[in-house]
Amino acid sequence: xxxxxxxxxxxxxxxxxxxxxxxxxxxxxxxxxxxxxxxxxxxxxxxxxxxxxxxxxxxxxxxxxxxxxxxxxxxxxxxxxxxxxxxxxxxxxxxxxxxxxxxxxxxxxxxxxxxxxxxxxxxxxxxxxxxxxxxxxxxxxxxxxxxxxxxxxxxxxxxxxxxxxxxxxxxxxxxxxxxxxxxxxxxxxxxxxxxxxxxxxxxxxxxxxxxxxxxxxxxxxxxxxxxxxxxxxxxxxxxxxxxxxxxxxxxxxxxxxxxxxxxxxxxxxxxxxxxxxxxxxxxxxxxxxxxxxxxxxxxxxxxxxxxxxxxxxxxxxxxxxxxxxxxxxxxxxxxxxxxxxxxx
Numbered sequence: 001x002x003x004x005x006x007x008x009x010x011x012x013x014x015x016x017x018x019x020x021x022x023x024x025x026x027x028x029x030x031x032x033x034x035x036x037x038x039x040x041x042x043x044x045x046x047x048x049x050x051x052x053x054x055x056x057x058x059x060x061x062x063x064x065x066x067x068x069x070x071x072x073x074x075x076x077x078x079x080x081x082x083x084x085x086x087x088x089x090x091x092x093x094x095x096x097x098x099x100x101x102x103x104x105x106x107x108x109x110x111x112x113x114x115x116x117x118x119x120x121x122x123x124x125x126x127x128x129x130x131x132x133x134x135x136x137x138x139x140x141x142x143x144x145x146x147x148x149x150x151x152x153x154x155x156x157x158x159x160x161x162x163x164x165x166x167x168x169x170x171x172x173x174x175x176x177x178x179x180x181x182x183x184x185x186x187x188x189x190x191x192x193x194x195x196x197x198x199x200x201x202x203x204x205x206x207x208x209x210x211x212x213x214x215x216x217x218x219x220x221x222x223x224x225x226x227x228x229x230x231x232x233x234x235x236x237x238x239x240x241x242x243x244x245x246x247x248x249x250x251x252x253x254x255x256x257x258x259x260x261x262x263x264x265x266x267x268x269x270x271x272x273x274x275x276x277x278x279x280x281x282x283x284x285x286x287x288x289x290x291x292x293x294x295x296x297x298x299x300x301x302x303x304x305x306x307x308x309x310x311x312x313x314x315x316x317x318x319x320x321x322x323x324x325x326x327x328x329x330x331x332x333x334x335x336x337x338x339x340x341x342x343x344x
Contacts, residue, residue, distance in 0.1 A: 007124035010322055013060045015052030018323040026127035033074035033130045035086060037121050039145035040319075040341040041066030044174060044242070045116060047330055055267050057116060064121035064341075065090035065114040068136075068144035077130035085136030087144040088128050090114035090121075091289045106155070106289035113289070122322070124343060137299050142340060146309040149338075150298045151290035153179030153240070156263040157187055158294065159287045160236045164188030169225065169234035171216070171250055173200035175312055175338050176263060177240030181210055182307050183297075189236070192228060194221070197332055207311050216246070225253055234258065238287075242266045251277060259283040315339040 009023035028034055046063045048054035068087045074080055093100050093108035100108050114120045114128070136144055153176055162168055168184040170177050173195040181191050181204065192212040193204040204210040214224050225233055233255040239247050242264030251272040254260055258280060277284070301307045314337045317325050322341055329336045 008319065009062055009124075010122040010319070011060050012049055012063050015059070016050065016327075018050075018326060020320075020323065023123060025125050028073050028075055029127070031076045031130055032127050033077050033080070033088075033133055034072040035067070035069040035088070035126050035128060036072050037064075037067055037069040037123060037126055037343050038141040039068045039343070040064045040121050041145045041149060042326075042329060042339040042341065043149055044176065049116075050326060051330065053267075054116070055265060061115070062119035062122050063115045064123075065116065066145050066148045067114075067121040067126070068141045068147075069126070071133070072125065074130050074133070077133055080130075080133055080135070085139070085141065085144060087134050087136070087147050088132040089134065089290075089292060089295055090128075090132070090148060092118070092129055092132065104291070106291050111289075122319075122341075134295055134299070137303055139299070139302060142313060143302055143309045145340065146312060146338070147295055147298050147302070148290070149175050150179040150182070150307065150309070151294040152176050152263060152287075153181070154183040154297050154301075155290035155294040156180050156238055156240075156261050156287040157183040159285055160238060160259050160261045162187040162189050162236055165190060166236055167192060167229045167232070167234040167255075168236040168238065169194060169250075169253055171195070171237070171239045171246050172241035172243075172264060173197065173204055174240065178204070178208060178312065178337070180238055180240050180263065181208060183301075184236075184238075185210070186301060186306050192225070192234060199332075199335060200337075203337065216249075222252065229255070236261070239264045244268045244270070248272060251282075254280055254282050256280045257282070259285065261285050261287050263287045312338040313340045317341055319343045
């Protein structure tokens with residue numbers, strides 16, 4: 001095989017194990033585009049896959065779906081030019097199922113999420129459907145790799161129908177939760193951050209200017225929420241932890257008439273008091289992935305300065321260092337918010 005046809009890849013072979021190998025550089029096919037990967041953001045899905053706790057997952061798998069790069073060539077990508085900075089929507093939908101026909105490709109019945117159901121972006125070159133490409137709009141590679149995780153939060157906020165001056169409780173101050181807080185703020189909400197990590201809560205106050213923070217381990221969480229909301233409790237509760245305990249606890253935090261949105265994902269059954277839920281005439285909904293509308297909203301918000309994406313990047317490593325560094329990002333003591341992988 002000619003060396004020009006080879007590329008470096010990093011494969012999660014089994015839970016807890018990465019292996020560098022040589023892959024075959026993709027060739028252009030009809031309706032697809034080739035991207036030279038420049039940045040890979042590490043997200044909760046990647047960490048859970050490494051741990052062996054990610055639902056809908058099989059090994060071996062090349063991880064990575066928070067990506068940006070340089071467009072090499074494309075078929076059927078009108079308006080895109082080779083050499084431009086791009087990102088893409090990493091949820092490859094079928095286009096004809098009930099969800100796709102209803103304008104919800106993010107929950108396609110046969111969805112293939114890049115880096116989850118199909119091999120992802122921990123490679124030098126990646127082939128993606130041309131219809132998923134997004135222009136870089138003058139943003140940096142770092143910024144473009146953060147569009148996808150921020151779009152997850154933006155979609156959850158849109159699902160909740162957040163209104164101006166509502167109290168919105170966001171549970172979990174990881175990258176997805178932080179993005180959710182930002183887009184709830186942009187929607188005009190009064191945002192409350194709930195987490196068990198004091199460092200993360202301080203980050204919310206200092207870097208994101210979140211007005212209210214509550215430690216979930218405090219004995220008086222309910223009392224704090226009542227005081228913040230003038231006795232009403234939050235009218236929107238959004239879980240970004242995927243923790244069964246956090247999700248089940250959160251039902252008690254809802255105001256009467258509230259909406260509870262689950263962005264976080266876990267494998268177990270959720271149980272709650274039907275009586276308490278029913279008397280509130282509450283709404284429970286899931287929020288899966290994001291749509292083009294959400295991606296465009298994130299890019300526009302970045303360009304207008306409503307979001308400072310580089311706030312999130314706390315760790316940077318080269319592609320060759322990922323296998324050695326990855327496990328450390330599971331440890332909260334490292335203070336990682338977002339690790340960003342660089343490829344030359």
